[in-house]
Amino acid sequence: MRIHVILNLYIFKVKMLLGTLKASKASIALLIFYTFGLLPGLFGLSLTLSNAVRETVDINPCIEQLSSIASLLMVFAISLALRGYTVFEYEQNIILTSPIKPREYLIADTFSNLTSLSIFANPLVIFYLMIVYLLKLSISSALLILLSVLLFTFTLLFLKVSFSIVKSLYRGVLTNIFILATIFLLLFPSAGLISDLPIGYTLLPYPSTFLAKIIVGLVYGLDNLIIDLTGLSFYFLLSLLFFLSASMKNFFPSVSSIPFISPFDTSMRMQNLQMERSIRVFSRMGVISILNPESRSILVFLMKKEFIRVLREGSLFTIILLYLLASLIATSISGSLSQNQQILPYSLTFIVGVYSLTIPLMLVSNWRASDSGNLWIQLTSGMDIYVMVKALLYTFISLSSTIPVVVVAVLSMIYKVNPIAPLILTISTSMIGCSVNLYVMIGLIKLKGIGAPSLLIGLVSMLLSILLLTPVYILVMLELNLGFGDAKSWLSIVVVVAYSILITKILSKEIGKNIYNIEL
Amino acid sequence: MTFIVELIDVWKSYNGIQALRGLNLEVRKGEIFGLIGPNGAGKTTTLKIIVGLLKMDRGLVKVNGVDIYEKPYEYKKLIGYVPESVSLPDYLTVEEFLIYSGKIRGVSTKHIRERIDHLTNLFELEDKRRSLIVSLSKGMRQKVAIASALIHDPDLLILDEPFIGIDPMGQHLLKELFSERVKDGKTVFISTHMLDTAERLCDRVAIIYKGQNVASGDLKILKQLSRTGENATLEEVFLKLIEEAEVKSTRDEMLKRGRL
Numbered sequence: 001m002r003i004h005v006i007l008n009l010y011i012f013k014v015k016m017l018l019g020t021l022k023a024s025k026a027s028i029a030l031l032i033f034y035t036f037g038l039l040p041g042l043f044g045l046s047l048t049l050s051n052a053v054r055e056t057v058d059i060n061p062c063i064e065q066l067s068s069i070a071s072l073l074m075v076f077a078i079s080l081a082l083r084g085y086t087v088f089e090y091e092q093n094i095i096l097t098s099p100i101k102p103r104e105y106l107i108a109d110t111f112s113n114l115t116s117l118s119i120f121a122n123p124l125v126i127f128y129l130m131i132v133y134l135l136k137l138s139i140s141s142a143l144l145i146l147l148s149v150l151l152f153t154f155t156l157l158f159l160k161v162s163f164s165i166v167k168s169l170y171r172g173v174l175t176n177i178f179i180l181a182t183i184f185l186l187l188f189p190s191a192g193l194i195s196d197l198p199i200g201y202t203l204l205p206y207p208s209t210f211l212a213k214i215i216v217g218l219v220y221g222l223d224n225l226i227i228d229l230t231g232l233s234f235y236f237l238l239s240l241l242f243f244l245s246a247s248m249k250n251f252f253p254s255v256s257s258i259p260f261i262s263p264f265d266t267s268m269r270m271q272n273l274q275m276e277r278s279i280r281v282f283s284r285m286g287v288i289s290i291l292n293p294e295s296r297s298i299l300v301f302l303m304k305k306e307f308i309r310v311l312r313e314g315s316l317f318t319i320i321l322l323y324l325l326a327s328l329i330a331t332s333i334s335g336s337l338s339q340n341q342q343i344l345p346y347s348l349t350f351i352v353g354v355y356s357l358t359i360p361l362m363l364v365s366n367w368r369a370s371d372s373g374n375l376w377i378q379l380t381s382g383m384d385i386y387v388m389v390k391a392l393l394y395t396f397i398s399l400s401s402t403i404p405v406v407v408v409a410v411l412s413m414i415y416k417v418n419p420i421a422p423l424i425l426t427i428s429t430s431m432i433g434c435s436v437n438l439y440v441m442i443g444l445i446k447l448k449g450i451g452a453p454s455l456l457i458g459l460v461s462m463l464l465s466i467l468l469l470t471p472v473y474i475l476v477m478l479e480l481n482l483g484f485g486d487a488k489s490w491l492s493i494v495v496v497v498a499y500s501i502l503i504t505k506i507l508s509k510e511i512g513k514n515i516y517n518i519e520l
Numbered sequence: 521m522t523f524i525v526e527l528i529d530v531w532k533s534y535n536g537i538q539a540l541r542g543l544n545l546e547v548r549k550g551e552i553f554g555l556i557g558p559n560g561a562g563k564t565t566t567l568k569i570i571v572g573l574l575k576m577d578r579g580l581v582k583v584n585g586v587d588i589y590e591k592p593y594e595y596k597k598l599i600g601y602v603p604e605s606v607s608l609p610d611y612l613t614v615e616e617f618l619i620y621s622g623k624i625r626g627v628s629t630k631h632i633r634e635r636i637d638h639l640t641n642l643f644e645l646e647d648k649r650r651s652l653i654v655s656l657s658k659g660m661r662q663k664v665a666i667a668s669a670l671i672h673d674p675d676l677l678i679l680d681e682p683f684i685g686i687d688p689m690g691q692h693l694l695k696e697l698f699s700e701r702v703k704d705g706k707t708v709f710i711s712t713h714m715l716d717t718a719e720r721l722c723d724r725v726a727i728i729y730k731g732q733n734v735a736s737g738d739l740k741i742l743k744q745l746s747r748t749g750e751n752a753t754l755e756e757v758f759l760k761l762i763e764e765a766e767v768k769s770t771r772d773e774m775l776k777r778g779r780l
Binding site: 275276279280283291292293294295298301302305308309312313370371373374376377378379380381382383384516517519520 | 595
């Protein structure tokens with residue numbers, strides 16, 4: 001094993017990773033935004049957690065929950081192995097064709113992955129420091145937590161690499177069964193969290209359990225952690241052995257290559273590549289066509305086409321996932337606030353409001369990544385561009401409003417709260433959000449070409465949406481605080497919907513004008 | 521003489537760089553017309569202005585005798601266009617994309633079905649009809665793009681570098697197709713770097729350089745203009761005319777700066 005080769009390779013890979021960060025100001029802005037954008041949330045979370053730690057007597061639920069989170073991370077890492085060992089195209093062309101040995105490559109790759117992870121985990125470091133400070137942990141405890149997390153992280157990386165190599169070398173069903181069985185073993189104790197079954201992570205000697213016991217034990221000042229530390233170290237050594245034996249195999253001819261996509265790269269080319277990958281993944285679910293020439297209305301036909309896009313590029317799946325998450329948060333809030341039912345409409349409205357604003361942004365951003373490059377087709381076809389704008393907006397609005405409306409309706413029925421305020425907010429946010437996002441997107445494409453930074457588009461769209469939604473927010477607040485009564489509530493819905501339609505109409509005309517004047 | 525495309529004193533600049541400088545061009549009905557010129561001469565800009573993807577700064581463009589800014593939608597129904605680098609909706613299947621192309625061009629349902637059958641057969645895409653575009657090779661995508669440009673059987677087919685990325689059999693097929701269309705009274709307008717192909721395929725060509733029409737006509741006229749002799753190839757004619765244009769351009773530039 002040649003150390004200088006590993007070092008050179010590691011430096012090269014890190015340079016490739018950071019190169020894209022240096023290439024664009026938007027990428028640097030994205031990283032800063034990511035770090036500082038998470039800070040307030042992490043600060044709040046650390047305060048809540050430290051308070052909860054002070055008030056909690058029974059530590060077993062804490063261990064159980066932390067173990068389940070750590071196990072989920074393990075499952076995520078191992079499930080990535082199902083696609084086999086993947087390398088970037090540049091690696092396959094430049095590195096794997098050189099006389100480098102698999103083990104040298106793997107060590108450099110593992111450390112570059114760790115570097116990439118540590119850049120991404122930088123907000124977590126701040127979170128860790130806050131927890132250490134707020135709970136007044138001793139330096140030795142803080143260091144021991146850090147060491148345990150590092151051991152666990154290495155275990156994850158080694159397992160992911162080893163399982164991937166096994167999958168690449170032995171592509172049979174047995175390998176899949178082996179990986180899926182491991183995933184099942186890691187996941188099944190979580191059933192104890194949501195049912196009365198007498199199973200749980202605390203009862204099993206999992207690496208995640210050892211990690212959770214160490215962290216919780218150190219936070220609560222327990223001394224007897226030798227067994228847990230030994231257990232975690234044992235798993236680390238076991239995964240290291242697995243890694244070392246897997247690295248002895250020449251797996252280079254069995255790898256599959258993927259395009260180089262750096263997480264810091266915000267360029268349109270990268271977004272297109274990501275979208276292409278997404279279409280390949282979601283198209284595996286089957287291509288059901290609803291597009292046929294028999295549609296009498298061109299508007300309905302174009303809406304169907306947009307719906308197909310949203311389905312096949314995975315946007316619909318993401319929306320459903322986001323709202324499932326939102327529903328879970330709303331449900332858990334309602335559970336914790338069961339004594340104070342009056343707060344529920346506020347939390348429901350807040351959650352719906354926050355999520356509803358992100359959906360139009362996501363829909364329009366995905367349209368830009370997958371379809372804005374195809375505008376030449378419509379622009380040279382002689383079709384009425386305003387019909388295309390209508391089709392886009394109607395699809396976006398129907399998608400971004402239907403799912404939250406259902407969520408609000410179901411939750412308000414379960415918890416017997418008045419759905420008017422969240423419904424007003426959802427419908428209005430969807431209409432105004434979609435038209436504003438599309439307006440800003442097209443405006444910036446017209447000004448700067450297809451390559452306008454998406455972060456900028458997102459920020460401008462969010463700000464403009466919030467500005468135009470201010471009257472709606474005020475009305476919703478009044479409705480929540482004063483409780484208009486049935487007649488006034490319905491009137492307020494009519495006013496808000498009329499206002500939203502007006503904004504949508506004005507913006508859709510402007511969007512059409514701007515699209516017509518885009519130079520491609 | 522009936523022209524299907526006329527460009528009269530067309531000017532276009534991007535970020536202060538003059539792409540077209542008073543370009544004049546005529547394409548006759550029922551011919552294969554080639555636009556040739558070095559990189560950056562303004563070929564793609566010219567085609568994009570005609571199909572409405574770029575707005576000219578000044579000048580006049582007529583398609584089938586009608587000012588394109590007077591009827592910005594209607595004239596496009598006559599045109600089928602394929603750009604140099606083709607971007608297609610990856611999330612649609614080949615058949616869905618062809619249906620979509622037909623619908624947005626106002627082709628009737630019955631006609632769309634017939635045209636799809638004909639075009640997928642012509643371009644040997646039958647077994648790819650239900651494949652997603654994302655799964656196609658570059659050459660296949662080019663074929664799909666050309667098929668979509670033909671879905672409404674346009675009077676004028678405009679293609680920017682149509683032979684790039686297509687295998688020799690595909691290229692042969694395209695040349696046959698262009699000749700067939702001309703026989704039916706349709707017009708094919710291509711821009712290309714492949715001078716030997718242009719020489720054999722095109723009825724007339726225009727050589728453009730630095731946004732101006734240096735010479736246009738059939739090969740016989742171009743040979744006379746360039747004084748390259750009877751046996752000269754289009755490549756020799758092209759090089760001679762470009763050289764002369766470069767000399768003229770340099771002289772004009774120096775005159776402008778007052779150095780001569």
